[in-house]
Amino acid sequence: MRQILMPTDFSENAKNAISYALELFKYERSSFYFLHAYQDAIYNNPKLTRTNLEVVTKSVEDFVANKLEETLAFVEELSPNPRHSYQVLAANNTLVDEAANMVQNHNIDVIVMGTRGETNNPKIVFGSHTLQVLKYVPCPVLAIPENYTYTQPKHILFPTNLLIPYKRRELKLLCEIAAPYRSKIDVLYVSKSDKLSMRQEDNFMFLKDVVCQNQIELITESHSDITEAIYKNIEKRNTDMLVMVNSRQSFFETLLMQSPIDKLSLHVGIPFLVMQNVYRN
Structure with missing residues (x-):
């Protein structure tokens, strides 16, 4: 339960x-x-x-x-x-x-x-x-978000640098949120290089294995501004939910954790799932 x-x-x-x-x-x-x-x-x-x-x-x-x-x-x-x-x-x-x-x-x-x-x-x-x-x-x-009208999360955007060894429990949560709605999960990797390291490839394969009940696609994009790339993809892909990981070296830390409350730049108008990537039983 x-x-x-x-x-x-x-x-x-x-x-x-x-x-x-x-x-x-x-x-x-x-x-x-x-x-x-x-x-x-x-x-x-x-x-x-x-x-x-x-x-x-x-x-x-x-x-x-x-x-x-x-x-x-x-x-x-x-x-x-x-x-x-x-x-x-x-x-x-x-x-x-x-x-x-x-x-x-x-x-x-x-x-x-x-x-x-x-x-x-x-x-x-x-x-x-x-x-x-x-x-x-x-x-x-x-x-x-305030006044957000419920919409089934058919399209989920997951920006990540793929350097994090994800925790199975939290990826399982994402899988179980997405599965009843047959959601598509777009994993967005923003970098000057579209070539993944062996560690990144292994992390992506682990992610795919855990969320295997859902359609998942890796999108690599060259962009100098991560925030702008996320905005663009939210709009382009009609995203219903944004998922990020709060961890060292993560996009989430760069965009949110180091910003004063009144200067946050990531104005998201859709539900925002933040996974903490800490070990729990």
Whole structure:
């Protein structure tokens, strides 16, 4: 059974991510955990003092409990799927720490969340919470853009330099997302040279072996700007999902991890699956 963690801040963007995930995994037996971590809400409360900490905490806890009940009612009405089970969780913790705990304690397969939260600043591609989870939680993250209307992921773009020895568990996740929709996966290699090294060839063959249920094609392209090449291929191939790997020497690190939040250049208007490429049982 797939274990899916869905952090929520109760925003419309979070609801949209929930709707997307319920539809994407509708064919799979899945346990959904809807999590709200509220420690920041306590310490950012303008009325907080040392003498009223317990009062403020109780107020936040009551608010969160009510909103989680609303979330569960929304989910059960939207998707009364017999293959799915739903659980709501509240934690007096930071989102990153609680998400990491959940990944370890519940063996989470994927975290699904909106790209932006309740602040919804149009200048920010990923909200601070989303970016922190992408950076620091050792689990694949599927980020859903605000207002994105669910579309079956028929065409998936996977930009990579093919230097990474991929982890089987995360490639298996990609395979199982793609298989029900008979998706085509385009592996995009952008380089000044279109000749692969032996290591790159071996990594591509391993990738093909793991995602063998799906049509996969290697596309080599000479381009001086990786970001522009990705944009061009997303549009050219009518891409429904972008997949990248967060690892040293990866495209993802170059494009995202070294960029300040307010200067991110990769404005992706489609679901974005980030695989962490770390060993997990």
